[in-house]
Amino acid sequence: MIADAEYLDDDSQQPALCVRDVHKAYRRGTTVAPVLEGVNLVVKRGECVFLAGPSGSGKTTLLSILGCILSADRGKVRILDQDIDVLNQQQRTTLRLEQIGFVFQRFHLIRGLTALDNVCVPLVLRDAPPRRAECRGMELLETVGLADKASAQPRNLSAGQCQRVALARALAGDPNLILADEPTAALDAANGRQTMKLLRRLTSQEGKTTVVVTHDQRIFQFADRVLRLENGRIVEDPEPVPKTLAAISDG
Amino acid sequence: MWSIALKTLVADRGKLLTALVGVVFSIALMNVQGGFFLGLIGKAGLLVDHGQADIWVGHRQMHNVDFPRDIPRRWVNRIRGIPGIARAEPYLLGFTDMTLPSGGFEQVLVVGVDRASLLGNAWNLVKGRPQAILRPQGVILDECEVAKLEYPQMGEIRELGGRRSRIVGMTHGILGFLVTPYVFTTYERAAEYTKKSTDMCSYFLVELEPGADAKQVCAAIRRRSPELDAFPKNTYSWISVNYWMTRTGLGISFGAATLLGLLVGMIIVAQTLYAMVLDRLGEFGTLKAIGATERQICLILLAQAVLMAAVGSLIGLAVVAAIQHFFSTPWALIVIPWWLSLSSCALVLLICLVASLLPYLRIRKVDPMMVLQS
Numbered sequence: 001m002i003a004d005a006e007y008l009d010d011d012s013q014q015p016a017l018c019v020r021d022v023h024k025a026y027r028r029g030t031t032v033a034p035v036l037e038g039v040n041l042v043v044k045r046g047e048c049v050f051l052a053g054p055s056g057s058g059k060t061t062l063l064s065i066l067g068c069i070l071s072a073d074r075g076k077v078r079i080l081d082q083d084i085d086v087l088n089q090q091q092r093t094t095l096r097l098e099q100i101g102f103v104f105q106r107f108h109l110i111r112g113l114t115a116l117d118n119v120c121v122p123l124v125l126r127d128a129p130p131r132r133a134e135c136r137g138m139e140l141l142e143t144v145g146l147a148d149k150a151s152a153q154p155r156n157l158s159a160g161q162c163q164r165v166a167l168a169r170a171l172a173g174d175p176n177l178i179l180a181d182e183p184t185a186a187l188d189a190a191n192g193r194q195t196m197k198l199l200r201r202l203t204s205q206e207g208k209t210t211v212v213v214t215h216d217q218r219i220f221q222f223a224d225r226v227l228r229l230e231n232g233r234i235v236e237d238p239e240p241v242p243k244t245l246a247a248i249s250d251g
Numbered sequence: 252m253w254s255i256a257l258k259t260l261v262a263d264r265g266k267l268l269t270a271l272v273g274v275v276f277s278i279a280l281m282n283v284q285g286g287f288f289l290g291l292i293g294k295a296g297l298l299v300d301h302g303q304a305d306i307w308v309g310h311r312q313m314h315n316v317d318f319p320r321d322i323p324r325r326w327v328n329r330i331r332g333i334p335g336i337a338r339a340e341p342y343l344l345g346f347t348d349m350t351l352p353s354g355g356f357e358q359v360l361v362v363g364v365d366r367a368s369l370l371g372n373a374w375n376l377v378k379g380r381p382q383a384i385l386r387p388q389g390v391i392l393d394e395c396e397v398a399k400l401e402y403p404q405m406g407e408i409r410e411l412g413g414r415r416s417r418i419v420g421m422t423h424g425i426l427g428f429l430v431t432p433y434v435f436t437t438y439e440r441a442a443e444y445t446k447k448s449t450d451m452c453s454y455f456l457v458e459l460e461p462g463a464d465a466k467q468v469c470a471a472i473r474r475r476s477p478e479l480d481a482f483p484k485n486t487y488s489w490i491s492v493n494y495w496m497t498r499t500g501l502g503i504s505f506g507a508a509t510l511l512g513l514l515v516g517m518i519i520v521a522q523t524l525y526a527m528v529l530d531r532l533g534e535f536g537t538l539k540a541i542g543a544t545e546r547q548i549c550l551i552l553l554a555q556a557v558l559m560a561a562v563g564s565l566i567g568l569a570v571v572a573a574i575q576h577f578f579s580t581p582w583a584l585i586v587i588p589w590w591l592s593l594s595s596c597a598l599v600l601l602i603c604l605v606a607s608l609l610p611y612l613r614i615r616k617v618d619p620m621m622v623l624q625s
Contacts (some may be wrong), residue, residue: 069540069619090544097542108537112256112262122257125543153262171539 014081016177016209017043017066022075024232035061036072037232045176048200048210049104053229059213060181062229066211068092069178080176097125100207101170103180103199104156107162109154114236115165116141116150122173133172140168144198160191167199171206178203180212184219196222252547256554259534263527267559270523274563274599275570277516281595282507282571282587288505289591290584291467295428295495296488298344298362302371302458305465307487308339308472311480315489315494317360317429319344319453326476327455333471335463340365344437345445346431350410351401359400360431361411363441363452370456373435378405379420384436391420396432411444424581428495457481463504504584511600520559521606524552528610532617540619548614556607567599568592 024036035058043049051059064070065077068084077084080099084092101122107119116137124132141147144164146157154162163183170178183199184192196219203210212223220226227234260267287478293300298316299307307313308330310320324341324476331339343363348356364372364384372381373391392403392413403409425433434444442449459468465483471480485622496502501526528535535548571587579585 064620067540093539093542093544096540100542102540104537104540108533108540110255110259110534110537111531112259114258117254117258121538122541123257124252125538125541125547130254173542 005133007215010212014045015042015078016045017041017079017211019062019066020061020076021061022072024058024065024070024073035232036065039075039229039234041227041234043209043211045209046204046207046220048203048222048224048225049085050223051211051213051229052215052217052220052226054166058231058232059229063179063181063211063213067102068096072169073083082108088142098165098173099175099177101173101175101178103163103166103178103183104171105182106145107154107159107166107167109162109169111154112151114151115157115161117145118165119165119168124171132152136172137168141234143202158191159187160194163187163191163195164198167195167202171202171208175208176209178208179216180210180214182214182216184214184216186244189218192219193218239246252550253554256551257558257597259531259551260527260555260558265528266527268531268558270520270527271563271566272516273516273519274491275567275601276519276557277602278567278595279570279574280512280516281598282311283574283585284505284509284512284594285591285595286571286575286579286585286587288501288581289586289588290579292492292495292501293305293584293586294426296491297425297427298371298433299484299488299491301374301425302342302456302484303340303458304370304484305459306336306457306469306472306481306483307462308455308457308479309453311478313454313480313487314490316491317427320477321447321451321453324450324452326479328453328549329476330455330457330472330479330481333433333468333475335460335471336457337460337463337467338368338370338458339371339455340368341438342371342454342456343441343445343447343451345441345447347412348443349400349432349434350413353401355401357399357405358431359434360427360429361441361494362433362435363438363445363446364435365456366437366439370458373420373433375422375424376420377423379422383419383439386417386419387441388415388417389419389436389603390416390614391422391435391442392418393416393425393432393581394421394423395426399429399432401419405502412446414443416440416444424584426581448465513598513623516599517606518604519601520556524556524559524607525610525613527555528552528613532614533621535614536617536619536621539617545615549611552607552611553604555605557600560603563603564596564599 019039019041022036022039025032025034039062053059065072119137119140120133123136141150144167146161146164149157149161184195187195200222310322313319327341344359345417346358349359350356364370366385369381377394384391397403403418405418405556409416427433439449459465469481472479575585575587
C-alpha cells in the first residue's frame with residue numbers, strides 16, 4: 001500500500017483517491033450489518049485499480065462511496081483533492097457530474113434516447129450547447145467504433161455495443177475518475193475483453209484514474225493493481241501489475 | 252433537458268397515448284360542456300344581444316328580458332330629451348296562445364316593435380324581409396320552431412290570441428331560453444294579440460348618439476324617471492343570463508360536470524405519469540448517479556407534463572372544433588369563445604403540472620445506489 005506521507009509530501013504525487021479507515025454499515029430496523037470495516041486505499045492519478053472479492057464483501061458499497069453516492073459512517077475519503085465528507089448533497093452531485101464517469105453492469109442506457117443522445121446526457125446535464133454536445137458525442141462514438149450506430153436505439157444494440165455506448169457516456173464529460181461496476185458481467189468473453197481493452201486504452205490515453213469492481217478474473221490483466229476485499233476489508237494490496245501495458249497494446 | 256424529456260416521453264407510446272386521451276378528454280369536456288352552457292345561457296339575453304338598442308329601459312329592478320313588467324308608454328317622452336339619446340322607442344313583450352291547425356294551442360312570446368324604426372325587430376331572416384311585419388297581420392316566426400307550431404307556411408293565416416295573423420317571414424336560430432317561440436310583429440299588433448293596452452309597453456329601446464357614454468345616459472334616465480331602470484345592452488344581457496344562473500342552479504350543474512371531467516383528466520394524467528415514472532425508476536436512478544440534480548429531474552417531469560398538456564390541448568381543440576361543427580344546432584347551441592378554449596388549455600396545463608407532482612415525489616425517493624446494485 002502507498003503510504004500517506006508519500007503523496008502528502010509531494011504535490012505531483014497527489015493521489016486521485018485516498019480512503020482512510022472507512023466504515024460503513026447498513027441498518028435494517030434494529031439489525032446493523034457492517035459492510036466496510038476500516039478500508040484503506042490510495043489510488044494514484046492515471047492508475048487503474050480493480051476491486052475484486054466475493055459477493056457481499058463490500059465492493060459495490062466502496063464504489064458507491066468513491067462515487068459520492070453513499071456516505072461513509074466513519075473515516076476519511078478524499079477524491080480528486082476534495083474531502084467529500086464535508087460536501088453537501090448538491091456539491092456531491094456536482095462532483096459526480098463534473099469529475100466522475102460511471103460504467104454500470106447493466107449499461108443503464110436511457111430508453112427512447114439514441115446512442116448519441118445517451119452519450120450526450122452528461123453534457124446536457126451540464127447545460128452544454130447542443131451542437132457542442134453532439135460533436136463530442138459523435139467523436140466518442142467514433143472512438144468506441146459505433147459512429148454508424150449514432151441514431152440507433154439501445155434496444156437495437158447488442159450488449160457489447162450498449163456497454164461501449166455506456167463507456168462513451170462515462171467519458172463524455174471528460175471526468176478525471178472512471179468508476180466501473182462489473183462492466184463485463186453482462187457480456188460474453190469476447191465482448192468483455194474488447195470492452196476492457198477499450199476502457200483501458202481510452203483511460204490511459206487521457207490519463208484517467210479508473211476503479212473497476214469485478215468478479216471476472218479473465219480481465220485482471222487489464223489492471224495496474226488488483227485489490228481484494230473480504231469481509232469489509234482489503235486483504236491484498238499487491239504491487240502494480242506490469243503486464244497491463246502489454247495487454248493494452250495487444251488490443 | 253427538453254430533448255431528454257420529449258424523447259423519453261415519446262418512447263413510451265402506449266402510456267403517452269393514455270395520458271393524451273386524459274388531456275383530450277378534459278379539454279373536450281370543458282369546451283363542449285362550457286360551449287353548451289354558454290349556448291344555452293346565451294339564449295337568455297338573445298333579444299338584448301341582437302336588439303340593436305344601446306340601452307334597455309324598463310321597470311325598476313327589471314331582471315329578465317323575457318319577464319318584463321309593463322310601464323306607461325308615454326314615459327318615453329321623458330327620456331327622449333336626455334342628452335346623448337338619438338332615439339328611444341317602445342318595445343312590447345307578452346305571452347299569448349297560437350291556435351294550431353289540429354285544434355290545439357301553443358304559447359308564444361309576442362315581440363312588438365316600433366313600426367317606424369323597427370328597433371328590436373327579428374334578424375337573420377331566411378324567408379321574407381324584416382319590413383314584412385308592416386303588412387296587414389304580418390308576423391315573423393323562427394323556422395326552428397315550426398314543428399311545435401305544426402309547420403306553418405309562408406303566407407299562412409294563424410290565430411294569435413284569437414286574432415288573425417299571417418306568416419310573412421321566417422328567421423333561423425332565434426330560440427329563446429324559454430321553450431316559448433318568439434313571434435315578431437308591430438307594437439300595436441302585439442298589444443292586440445297579447446290583449447294589452449297600447450298605452451303600456453315593456454321597454455324603451457334607446458339608441459345613443461355617436462360618442463355618448465351609455466353609463467352616463469343610464470344614470471340620467473334613472474334620475475329623470477326614478478320608476479325606471481336603464482342598463483347598457485351588455486349589462487342587461489348579463490342580468491338576464493344571471494337570472495337563470497342564480498335561480499336554476501344551471502351554472503352549478505354544468506360546472507360540476509366540467510369539474511368532474513377535469514378531475515378524471517387529472518387522475519388519468521397523474522396515473523399515467525406515475526406509471527411512466529415507475530417504469531423508468533432505474534433510468535431516473537441513472538440520471539441521478541450521473542449527476543442530475545433534483546431540479547433537473549423536476550424539470551424533465553415538468554417538461555413532460557407541459558408537452559403532454561400542449562399536444563393534448565391541440566388535439567383536444569381539434570376534437571372540440573369537430574364536435575362543434577357537427578353537433579351544434581340552434582336547439583343545442585355550442586358556443587365556444589376564444590377565452591373558454593384558452594382557459595381550458597391553461598387549466599389543463601396546470602392540472603398536468605400538479606399531476607407531475609406525484610411522480611416527482613416518488614422520484615425524490617429514488618436512490619442512485621440502485622443502479623449499482625443491479
